[in-house]
Amino acid sequence: MWHVHGSWATTFVQGDHHYVVPVLPDRGPDGVGRARTWDWPQSVVEVAPEHLREQRIDAVVLQRPHEYDLVRSWLGATPGEDVPAVYLEHNAPDGDVPLTRHPMADRNLPIVHVTHFNALMWDCGPASTTVVEHGVLDPGARWTGELRRCGVVVNEPIRRGRHTGTDLLAGVAEAAPLDVFGMGVRGLAEQVGLSPDRCAVHEDLPQERMHAELARRAVYFHPMRWTSLGLSLLEAMHLAMPVVAVASTEAARAVVPGTGVVSASAAELREAVRRYAHDHEAARDAGLAAREAALARYGSERFLQDWDAVLKEVVS
Numbered sequence: 001m002w003h004v005h006g007s008w009a010t011t012f013v014q015g016d017h018h019y020v021v022p023v024l025p026d027r028g029p030d031g032v033g034r035a036r037t038w039d040w041p042q043s044v045v046e047v048a049p050e051h052l053r054e055q056r057i058d059a060v061v062l063q064r065p066h067e068y069d070l071v072r073s074w075l076g077a078t079p080g081e082d083v084p085a086v087y088l089e090h091n092a093p094d095g096d097v098p099l100t101r102h103p104m105a106d107r108n109l110p111i112v113h114v115t116h117f118n119a120l121m122w123d124c125g126p127a128s129t130t131v132v133e134h135g136v137l138d139p140g141a142r143w144t145g146e147l148r149r150c151g152v153v154v155n156e157p158i159r160r161g162r163h164t165g166t167d168l169l170a171g172v173a174e175a176a177p178l179d180v181f182g183m184g185v186r187g188l189a190e191q192v193g194l195s196p197d198r199c200a201v202h203e204d205l206p207q208e209r210m211h212a213e214l215a216r217r218a219v220y221f222h223p224m225r226w227t228s229l230g231l232s233l234l235e236a237m238h239l240a241m242p243v244v245a246v247a248s249t250e251a252a253r254a255v256v257p258g259t260g261v262v263s264a265s266a267a268e269l270r271e272a273v274r275r276y277a278h279d280h281e282a283a284r285d286a287g288l289a290a291r292e293a294a295l296a297r298y299g300s301e302r303f304l305q306d307w308d309a310v311l312k313e314v315v316s
Contacts, residue, residue, distance in 0.1 A: 090114055240291040
């Protein structure tokens with residue numbers, strides 16, 4: 001498997017398997033190797049592409065379309081024919097939704113979706129499909145809400161723009177000052193027209209530190225308009241934070257009643273952030289409910305069991 005999405009992979013590699021991840025000298029997208037900001041076990045080993053054929057590979061987990069050809073080039077094997085393989089689709093379709101044809105629809109590979117929304121929206125043709133919902137390693141109930149500020153976690157909000165709801169941040173900042181964590185967040189305040197005191201950015205913190213800082217904020221805001229379900233939302237719920245989320249893609253299924261607010265109204269989102277930022281008791285109650293819901297649906301044990309079943313079926 002390739003190291004593509006760090007948060008997802010961090011839970012995946014906790015299973016009872018031996019994981020091989022390609023590594024390149026520049027640690028670019030096709031050879032990131034082991035994670036350096038997440039805690040990965042020693043069962044994950046880095047192997048250069050030229051040495052992959054020396055490995056005994058039982059199954060391949062593809063996550064991007066071009067990896068199909070990389071397997072043929074690096075392993076000398078066709079996925080699904082010469083080596084058992086499954087395609088993991090992290091994303092919601094992008095394009096002529098809901099008519100978007102999945103790139104693996106006709107490759108004779110099983111496709112695993114991370115959300116039911118994604119499975120519903122992708123046209124996967126004759127391919128076998130299943131859903132393995134996200135699993136999150138429990139960071140613990142760490143919310144204090146001592147800072148009347150709003151936490152946001154988003155990667156590359158300037159480049160991704162409306163997809164990540166970047167245009168919504170200025171309005172929410174009227175309700176509570178923002179702390180935005182993630183990669184590519186430098187310059188965000190200027191981009192959305194906010195002063196540094198209304199929008200502070202925290203560039204690519206290690207996960208443990210980010211969780212500790214996030215839990216000090218009163219409320220978590222999930223601005224994503226059109227992406228798959230962000231693991232940061234589930235992590236905030238595990239931290240026992242009250243959450244406010246845009247009612248798009250899978251968020252409405254993840255944020256159940258009593259755990260926060262899900263709305264397509266910018267005004268309602270803003271007012272929900274304001275309420276949780278200034279009503280500590282309401283924020284605490286919603287956060288505890290959010291944690292209970294997240295543990296029940298998005299626990300790592302269930303996630304790993306589901307993936308064991310998928311891998312067993314693929315190999316058999």
